[in-house]
Amino acid sequence: MPVDLNRLADGWLELESDPGLFTLLLEDFGVKGVQVDEIYDLQKSIEGPVYGFIFLFKWIEERRSRRKVVVQEEKFVEKEEIVNSIFFAHQIVPNSCATHSLLSILLNCSKIYLGSTLTRLKEYTKNMDPESKGYAIGNTPELARAHNTHAKPEPRQPQEKPHGVPMGRTMEAFHFVSYVPIDGRLYELDGLKPFPIDHGPWQSGQDWTDKFRMVITERLGGGDIRFNLMAVVPDRRQAYEQKLRTLKTNRGIVLEALQQMVRDQPALDGHNYAKSPLMEAHSPAPSSGSSSTDTASEAGSAFNSPVRASPPGASPPPQPAALSPQQPQPQLQSQPQPQPQPQPQPQPQPQPQQPQQQSSGATSSGEIDRLVVVRLGEEHPFAPHDLLALLKTVEAEINACESALKDEVDKRRKYVVDDCRRTHNYDQFICTFLSMLAEQGKLADLVEQQLQPKRRLLPKQPDRKRRPKPKRRR
Structure with missing residues (x-):
């Protein structure tokens, strides 16, 4: 060097x-x-x-x-x-x-x-x-x-x-x-x-x-x-950016789980399986079945998701890894239980070889609905109101993180402005300004005013009313 x-x-x-x-x-x-x-x-x-x-x-x-x-x-x-x-x-x-x-x-x-x-x-x-x-x-x-x-x-x-x-x-x-x-x-x-x-x-x-x-x-x-x-x-900006990316990823996982609940919910709305023995047997928690059927429609309205029934031959979307562990599909009973008042809908021919898989068809609309209920309980161990509460918490953390990141960016921008003011050379501006005052004939008067001794102004005292003097007695 x-x-x-x-x-x-x-x-x-x-x-x-x-x-x-x-x-x-x-x-x-x-x-x-x-x-x-x-x-x-x-x-x-x-x-x-x-x-x-x-x-x-x-x-x-x-x-x-x-x-x-x-x-x-x-x-x-x-x-x-x-x-x-x-x-x-x-x-x-x-x-x-x-x-x-x-x-x-x-x-x-x-x-x-x-x-x-x-x-x-x-x-x-x-x-x-x-x-x-x-x-x-x-x-x-x-x-x-x-x-x-x-x-x-x-x-x-x-x-x-x-x-x-x-x-x-x-x-x-x-x-x-x-x-x-x-x-x-x-x-x-x-x-x-x-x-x-x-x-x-x-x-x-x-x-x-x-x-x-x-x-x-x-x-x-x-x-x-x-x-x-x-x-x-x-650098706090990098820390907040990394945290913000993680929070947005978690929000996407929660939204995906809620949207899957909304897509699977119409089968429950058309039939009264909310309190069926099958739902109670395969629910991960004692109260998750009833809360799932009661609040899933609210979850759909919250995210403006259209309510549509899943086709019989469609397989459910993959389960988010961050919400529930992978569990094996349960084996359904070969003898279907009688269902109360099934709605007449055109269904494909039954396939009795694999009754546990939804992609192979079903014997009736009741078995399709039971399969939806089982997968809903297994793939989502959280109830909809729990997911909504979790989503609200994540949204609050995202807002707080975005606010903190904005403050750090504004602070860094302020650092640059203060540095420019600190390092700027004002000599040229001062010399030019004084030259313009001299050309206009104002500089001499301003200097003379500053050189003259200023009169010391005493502060005004408040007016006091004169009290009448007491008369002397003779």
Whole structure:
């Protein structure tokens, strides 16, 4: 990567602590499936996995100097093999601590798609010492270009400030530090320190975020520090899209089962088999038979499905695998039971060889209806009202998931708008506007009005009624 290091080092600009900025910076690095969220409550649990935390702390220069006197026992990892196996880089380039904090998390996690740039950097710096890794970061033009893309335009003037620490006009120092789980231990990676800090393992049955919460709470309690905390987490848009696809698939399965009940229902409406012994014998639950005949018509009206009788030679549609297990077809009795008042309908000739299969015909309309009743009870162990309740629940989850996905998409769009406002250079607009005012002869008057001392206007006091003075008695 032959690039002038000095030119890149002088060009790195300071970045703000904003989750939208960090999320867009990840996209410019080529990383996919990751976003950055801001944490407002340390005690609140975080949904889903967390790849790492970015801790931004800032303190006034006087407090910073006073803090140097305090000796803190930090458990540095000085073993060369461990230090080189971890992606820990010294911050060589000033104002690059934001990029360093992201790289310390991304390049120490194997579950993240890094893209071509970071993958090449990870392979190139494998088993290097922290100083060499720091030079490799500063010598990567893609990182410098992406970093400066999201920075505010500012005049490049040499300022006296600590090496590697961004400092604003209020003499406040800002610095980013990463907390990452590596091999069952919590590490603090600070590019301004010589070695990584090992905070030890977390307990069995405990998540590493709980260990981090204990460490950061102890750190914040030790001094007056203002801070921001952000977490690197999976992209919530992809999670919601995957969940939405699963919910829509489940909704289709439930609708298919309900529509099959509606298609099989007319045979029950024409005959009184709802309480027949055959229905009770083959029902999966004691009350499923009666509820099936009572509410299947409601299910048909709910989905606007036409009510049609199944032809005698048609086989029922396949059973949804997610609703009921595969069960063998029961053997019907060879002696048909007498049926009350069968309706005269033209039927094909009876086939006594295979009375248990509907495709081979039936001796009467009563046997056809009994076959429909048996298959209805076996293929749908859920009653229609249960399926309708399940469908209502799935629809509610789909609506909630679509709303959450829309919020994430709108938030990402807002990130882009805010980034454009942050990085836009307004100097040309201001110069053009002042030139137009000068051409119109209005600039001098406006400047004179601003230079004149303004009269101090006292606030008006409410009128008080004068009370009459009491007369003195002589």
